[in-house]
Amino acid sequence: MSGRKYVTTVGVEVHVELATRTKMFCSCLNAPQGVAPNLATCPVCLGLPGSLPVINREAVRLGIVAALALNCAVNPRIWFERKNYVYPDLVKGYQISQIAMPLGERGWLAIIGDDGAEKKVAINRVHLEEDTARLAHSGDNSLIDVNRSGAPLMEIVTDAVLRSGREAEEYVRKLRAILVYNGVSRCRIQRGEMRVEANVSIAPEGAKELGVRSEIKNQAGFNHMRSAVEYEVRRQAGALDAGGTLRQETRGWDDVNQRTFVQRSKEDAHDYRYFPEPDLPPLNIDPAWVAAVEAALPTGYEDYVAGLLGQGLTAADVDALSRNDALGFLRLAASAMGDKTVLFAKRLIKDVFALANSTGVPLDESRLGPSAFRDAALLLENGKIAAEGFRTLLDVLYREGGEAERRAGENQLFVETDAGAVAEAISKVFAENPRLIEDFKNGKIAVRNALLGRTMKAVGKRADPRVVSGLLDQALQHQGRADHDRDTRLPRGKS
Ligand SMILES: [Zn+2]
Missing domain, CATH: 1.10.8 (Helicase, Ruva Protein; domain 3)
Incomplete structure (x- = not known):
C-alpha cells in the first residue's frame, strides 16, 4: 500500500415493493399467494397493444407516506416516463418509472455517523415505478414468472453522502425499520421486497471531484452490502495505488469468495431513452390529500x-x-x-x-x-x-x-369460577398427597406451591390461579386449625 489517503463516498438506491392489494397500473393482484406463475396478469401488465395503464391510488398514498416519513417535500404535480431497455424479465420492453419529477424530493434520515455524531443522510428522491417479471434459472433453462410484472415499486435514492460500509448499513437498516413501521412495505429481503444497490467511489483526500463509481447490485442482506462496500473500497484503492484507472461498472457480490465481480459496464441515464409516458397524463397531487395523509400518520x-x-x-x-x-x-x-x-x-x-x-x-x-x-x-x-x-x-x-x-x-378457555369444582379438586389433591399435607402441618410451608401446582393441574387450564390459590390457602388453614383443635400443635413459622 502506498501512503495515499482516499475519501470514500457511498450513495444508496433502495427498491421496495409496496404493500398494496393490486398492481401499479392494473387491477391484477399484487404478490398473490397461491396463484400459479403467469396467471396474475392482464393485457396491461403484459404490455399488449391497445391496453391502457391506470395509476393505483393506494400506491401513490403509500409513496406519500414514505416521502413524509423520510422528511421529503411532496411534489404537487408529477408524471411518469418510460425507461427503455432490453432484458428478458422486462416483457413490455420498457418500464414505467419517474425521472424528471419524482413524487418526493430533498428529504433526510438520521443515523449515527462514523464520528459518533448524529448524521442526517440526504435523500435525493423517492419515486414510483413498476416491477419486472421474476426469472428463475435451473441448469440450462430459464423460467419467467410475469406475476410480478407491474407490481408497485418505490425507489429511494440518497445523495452520495455516506462515508463507509458501516454508515451505509446503518442507513438501510433504519430505512427498512421506518418503512415497515409505517406499513409502506413488508421489506422481506429474502423475497425481494427490498433490494439494495450501493454506488461506491473513492477520491484522493482534498480532491474536488468524486472518483469513478462502481454500482454494487442487489446484495442479499445488509451485512453483505457492508462487506461489498468495504471490499470495493480496498479494490479501488489498490487499483489506484498501482497506477491503474477505474471504469464505471456494475458489479455483483460473491459472498463465498468475499469479493465483487464485474457484471457489465454501467449505463448512463441517456442510454435508457426516457420519454414521458404517453398513456398517462400528469398527476396532480392535491395538497389537501397530502395534508390528510400526514394527519393520519x-x-x-x-x-x-x-x-x-x-x-x-x-x-x-x-x-x-x-x-x-x-x-x-x-x-x-x-x-x-x-x-x-x-x-x-x-x-x-x-x-x-x-x-x-x-x-x-x-x-x-x-x-x-x-x-x-x-x-x-x-x-x-x-x-x-x-x-x-x-x-x-x-x-x-x-x-x-x-x-x-x-x-x-x-376452546373453553374462560376461567372456571365454580368454587365447588375447585374445592373438589383440592380435596382430591389432599387425599392423593398425604405426605405433603403432613409436611405442611410440620411446618414445611414451601410444599404449598407443590400442592397449588397439583391443584391447578387437576382443575385444568380453565382455572383462575388467583381463585385456586385463595381456596387452597383456606383449605390449608382449615387443616392446620383442625390439628390445633385436636392437639394444640401449631405449624411452625418459616424460620
Ligand atoms: Zn395486470
Whole structure:
C-alpha cells in the first residue's frame, strides 16, 4: 500500500415493493399467494397493444407516506416516463418509472455517523415505478414468472453522502425499520421486497471531484452490502495505488469468495431513452390529500421508540420488537400510548415471539392481527382467561386467526369460577398427597406451591390461579386449625 489517503463516498438506491392489494397500473393482484406463475396478469401488465395503464391510488398514498416519513417535500404535480431497455424479465420492453419529477424530493434520515455524531443522510428522491417479471434459472433453462410484472415499486435514492460500509448499513437498516413501521412495505429481503444497490467511489483526500463509481447490485442482506462496500473500497484503492484507472461498472457480490465481480459496464441515464409516458397524463397531487395523509400518520418512528424507552421498556426489548418487525403491530394493538403499551410489548416479546420461533412463521405472516392480540391480552389482564389459557388462545389465533373472544369460547378457555369444582379438586389433591399435607402441618410451608401446582393441574387450564390459590390457602388453614383443635400443635413459622 502506498501512503495515499482516499475519501470514500457511498450513495444508496433502495427498491421496495409496496404493500398494496393490486398492481401499479392494473387491477391484477399484487404478490398473490397461491396463484400459479403467469396467471396474475392482464393485457396491461403484459404490455399488449391497445391496453391502457391506470395509476393505483393506494400506491401513490403509500409513496406519500414514505416521502413524509423520510422528511421529503411532496411534489404537487408529477408524471411518469418510460425507461427503455432490453432484458428478458422486462416483457413490455420498457418500464414505467419517474425521472424528471419524482413524487418526493430533498428529504433526510438520521443515523449515527462514523464520528459518533448524529448524521442526517440526504435523500435525493423517492419515486414510483413498476416491477419486472421474476426469472428463475435451473441448469440450462430459464423460467419467467410475469406475476410480478407491474407490481408497485418505490425507489429511494440518497445523495452520495455516506462515508463507509458501516454508515451505509446503518442507513438501510433504519430505512427498512421506518418503512415497515409505517406499513409502506413488508421489506422481506429474502423475497425481494427490498433490494439494495450501493454506488461506491473513492477520491484522493482534498480532491474536488468524486472518483469513478462502481454500482454494487442487489446484495442479499445488509451485512453483505457492508462487506461489498468495504471490499470495493480496498479494490479501488489498490487499483489506484498501482497506477491503474477505474471504469464505471456494475458489479455483483460473491459472498463465498468475499469479493465483487464485474457484471457489465454501467449505463448512463441517456442510454435508457426516457420519454414521458404517453398513456398517462400528469398527476396532480392535491395538497389537501397530502395534508390528510400526514394527519393520519402514526407517531414518528423515532418518537415512538423514544416513547417506549421512556415508559420502561429496555433497549433490548425495543430491539426484539424491531427485529421481529413488530413495532407497527404494537402501535396498532395499543393505539394510544397508555400504560397498556408496555404490558402488550412484554406479552409480544414473551409469548408471541416464542410462537414465531416454535412455528417458524414470522408474526407478519401469521393469522394473528393486532386487534385480536389486544383482545386476548385484555382477557388475560381482566382475569377472564388464565395464563395457560392465554398461551393456548394465542397459539390458536396465530395459526388459525379469528376473534379472541370467540376463539376463547370455542376452546373453553374462560376461567372456571365454580368454587365447588375447585374445592373438589383440592380435596382430591389432599387425599392423593398425604405426605405433603403432613409436611405442611410440620411446618414445611414451601410444599404449598407443590400442592397449588397439583391443584391447578387437576382443575385444568380453565382455572383462575388467583381463585385456586385463595381456596387452597383456606383449605390449608382449615387443616392446620383442625390439628390445633385436636392437639394444640401449631405449624411452625418459616424460620
Ligand atoms: Zn395486470
